[in-house]
Amino acid sequence: MREGVSTRETWPFECLHCLRVWEEEYVVHRRDDEHGNDVVVWTREGVAVQPPWSGTSCPGCGCGTVTTFPTGYLAHHPEITLGRPALQIPAEEESSRGGWWFTSHGLVTLALLLPAGLGLYERITAH
Structure with missing residues (x-):
């Protein structure tokens, strides 16, 4: 070089x-x-x-x-603080948010899969 x-x-x-x-x-x-x-x-x-x-x-x-x-x-931009600590979410709030997310998506998935599964079951047993 x-x-x-x-x-x-x-x-x-x-x-x-x-x-x-x-x-x-x-x-x-x-x-x-x-x-x-x-x-x-x-x-x-x-x-x-x-x-x-x-x-x-x-x-x-x-x-x-x-x-x-x-x-x-x-x-x-002095309002932005260098080295500010990472965003902290209290453990109880994080676990409740995570539980809610899985519960709501689980219910939606169940609501969509049950009718589809029932229709498939009826087709299989009809023959």
């Missing part, structure tokens, strides 16, 4: 699962190879990593559904 330019970039992220907001700093090395093609290498703490828009996981919950903000966005 030939001589190039290295810059520091700070990327703000938000987890779309737990709503945690954080920033990560990268050093970006931009150079041309022997054939004149652009080569970009992203590093964090001296280790080559994927670019911020690829393969980032939430440090709070580990979810890979993460979005980025434009550089400098958080500086202009």
Whole structure:
């Protein structure tokens, strides 16, 4: 590789699962190879990593559904708190929500399958 330019970039992220907001700093090395093609290498703490828009996981919950903000966005939006804790749902509320979800979908599934099963049973026994 030939001589190039290295810059520091700070990327703000938000987890779309737990709503945690954080920033990560990268050093970006931009150079041309022997054939004149652009080569970009992203590093964090001296280790080559994927670019911020690829393969980032939430440090709070580990979810890979993460979005980025434009550089400098958080500086202009003080209402967004960096490192805010992940969204906490009390255990009793989470279990009641989960139970309701399964119950309601289970009832709908049962209501749809019973008539279909009854019709199939009548066809089989009629022959």
